[in-house]
Amino acid sequence: MQANSEPAAFYERRLSDSDSHCGQFIPCYNPHMNALGIRPRVAELVFQLYGRPLHPELFDIFAMRRFEREGYEVRIWITRTGHVITFENDDVLLTEVADADQSFSAQRRFLRYHMRGEHCGQFAACNDIIYHTSFQVETVAEGIFVTLHDELLADGAKRGILHRFPASHRFAPPPLGYVIVETRIDCLMFSTFHTFPEENTIIKSQTVIERQRP
Secondary structure, three states, rough: OOOOOOOOOOEEEEEEOOOOOOOOOOOOOOOOOOOOOOOOOOOHHHEEEEEEOOOOOOOOEEEEHHHHOOOOOEEEEEEEOOOEEEEHHHHHHHEEEEEEOOOOOOOOEEEEOOOOOEEEEEOOOOOOOOEEEEEEEEOOOOHHHHHHHHHHHHHHHOOOOOEOOOOOOOOOOOOEEEEEEEEEOOOEEEEEEEEEHHHHHEEOOEEEEEEEOO
């Protein structure tokens, strides 16, 4: 079955310091968090799954996209150090977080991993909704990193949601946050890529949310 990586109901908006979240869905940049644009090291990041929404003011959000399909809605935020992706239908709300460890409450937290090596996880929600995820933290030689970085930039110009962060210096590649979404009947898949040039490291993840048929 053919995937649709750019549903027609997509809405995208780049955020700026002047945006206000008050009374709107779109959150604003939080000037109290990493105000100088400093990103933490990869070792300080965590990957988590919650069964509840997380407030946008907890994150520095630089780009967002929202889409609706028959029976569910997906909200994507690219944050300073990763992403927050929320899946919601009439029965289930799941929030995937790849970001700095802020020691959130463990209430309705189903999965939690430090961003190291490779991990796979699964959670069975109600009404036959199954969440599968895997991620990999890969550190490569500088030349290979630049090649992969350029490939992500080229791919991001054609599909998905891509955000370029400021580079650490004039000749350095900018850090990237990149999310691709594909939809099928009874199945949603998203792939994410986050680059950390100062560490020559790329974090890659793939998540599938599907309705398991009897």
